[in-house]
Amino acid sequence: MTASDAPVNLARAVSAGERRALAKAITLVESTREADRVAALELLALLPGPAQPTFRIGVTGVPGAGKSTLIDALGLQACTEGKRVAVLAVDPSSQQSGGSVLGDKTRMTRLSVEPSAFVRPSPTLGVLGGTAGRTREAIALCEAAHYDWIFVETVGVGQSEERVATMVDCVLLLLLAGAGDELSSMKRGLLEAADLIAFNKADGDRASAVEGEATALRASLGLSRQPAPPVLAVSGQEGNGIATLWQAVTRYLQAAHQSGSFSARRAAQRKAWFDAALDEALRSLFMRRPELLPARLAAQASVESGALSPLEAAERLVAELVPALRT
Numbered sequence: 001m002t003a004s005d006a007p008v009n010l011a012r013a014v015s016a017g018e019r020r021a022l023a024k025a026i027t028l029v030e031s032t033r034e035a036d037r038v039a040a041l042e043l044l045a046l047l048p049g050p051a052q053p054t055f056r057i058g059v060t061g062v063p064g065a066g067k068s069t070l071i072d073a074l075g076l077q078a079c080t081e082g083k084r085v086a087v088l089a090v091d092p093s094s095q096q097s098g099g100s101v102l103g104d105k106t107r108m109t110r111l112s113v114e115p116s117a118f119v120r121p122s123p124t125l126g127v128l129g130g131t132a133g134r135t136r137e138a139i140a141l142c143e144a145a146h147y148d149w150i151f152v153e154t155v156g157v158g159q160s161e162e163r164v165a166t167m168v169d170c171v172l173l174l175l176l177a178g179a180g181d182e183l184s185s186m187k188r189g190l191l192e193a194a195d196l197i198a199f200n201k202a203d204g205d206r207a208s209a210v211e212g213e214a215t216a217l218r219a220s221l222g223l224s225r226q227p228a229p230p231v232l233a234v235s236g237q238e239g240n241g242i243a244t245l246w247q248a249v250t251r252y253l254q255a256a257h258q259s260g261s262f263s264a265r266r267a268a269q270r271k272a273w274f275d276a277a278l279d280e281a282l283r284s285l286f287m288r289r290p291e292l293l294p295a296r297l298a299a300q301a302s303v304e305s306g307a308l309s310p311l312e313a314a315e316r317l318v319a320e321l322v323p324a325l326r327t
Contacts, residue, residue: 005024005028006039007039007040007042007043007046008042008046010024010025010028010043011025011043011046011047011144014047014141014144014145015047015048015144015145015146017145017146018145019118019145021145022118022141022142022145023120025043025141026120026122026134026137026138026141028040028043029043029044029134029137029138029141030122030134030138034287037284040137044137044140044141047140047141047144048144049143049144050143050144050146051146052146052148053148054143054147054148054149054150055148055149055150055169055170055253056139056150056152056167056168056169056170057149057150057151057152057168057169057170057171057172057249058151058152058154058164058165058167058168058170058171058172059071059151059152059153059154059172059174060153060154060164060171060172060173060174060190061154061173061174061175061176061190061200062174062175062176063155064176065174065175065176065200065201066174066200066201066236066237067153067154067174068089068107068108068153069107069108069200069236069237070174070198070200070234070236070242071087071089071108071111071151071153072107072108072109072110072111072236073236073239073242074151074242074245074246074249075087075108075111075114075117075149075151076110076111076114077242077243077246078148078149079111079114079116079117083116083148083149084116084117084118084146084147084148084149085111085114085116085117085118085147085148085149085150085151086117086118086119086120086142086145086147086149086150086151087108087111087117087118087119087120087150087151087153088120088122088135088138088139088142088150088151088152088153089108089119089120089121089122089153090121090122090135090152090153090154090155118142118145118147120138122134122135122138135152135167136167136269136273136276139152139167150168152164152167152168165193166268166269166272167269167272168269169253169256169262169265169266170195170196170249170252170253170256171190171193171194171195171196172194172195172196172197172198172249173190173191173193173194173196173197173198174198174199174200175197175198175199175200175213175217176199176200176201177199177201177202177206177209177210177212177213177214178209178213191221192225194229195229195252196229196230196232196245196248196249196252197217197221197229197230197231197232198231198232198233198234198241198245199211199213199214199217199231199232199233199234200234200235200236201235201236201237202214202233202234202235202240202241203235203237203238203240207233207235207240210233211233214231214232214233217231218231230248230252232244232245232248282318282321285321292321295317295320295321296317299313299314299316299317300313
């Protein structure tokens, strides 16, 4: 690690809004090397809080719904209003290299060259839930670098992607007209977590059919959710309905601040981050304290043999762990 990459210098450069430093910082927090993990924790501890209020938007939906194209359009709209925009695009991981497979950045052709925007693809590295393992840390870094709006684009793998709701202030669900089976499978997950819903690709001959499905879903949600989220028909490619969607997003943000739900949601996000960090810290103990490994292996063997249930074995292991940490 060079002097410029030392946590204190990296934190200073990120806070100064240096894009290269931000990219290096995200790479550091995503690293699985133990030395990098120590440096990443130091870096995160040195970060100042956001200088001004930020807005985190999760964009999710079925594969092929056009999430990247829509973010490209919305991000540009934010930039024209003087906002600095960061996009964390979560891609599936390559089994060979561990890197991103789809490269969503290549589909944000306008935003990726915008001076006030930062687009970063990150591999899932096997993490379920549609987000990457260090998405929360990457959000914190982008906010420390003075980005006002942070878009988190999920992989697009189905119902488990409601995990993104624990990281963002607004979940925008993107759907495709005619995707009946996919929509049905998400009804108890993403549809219930969505704050805004948009049917994409409402262009050309498809426009009327897409609007018809949006109207039908609007009526259905009016019966099952109160208040029901807005349901719009848009075209990220041609720009149809983007202005209306942008207005819906900004109205949602204003209403959330006025009702107090924004602050409550941020508190819930911090709690979810703490829970995830605590789970990771407990697991990492076994890596850093070799003398604890036999106890874990014994508990694992008792589960495999059927002598103990997984829950009972875990409870006993934690009970043994606490006294051991005092030594």
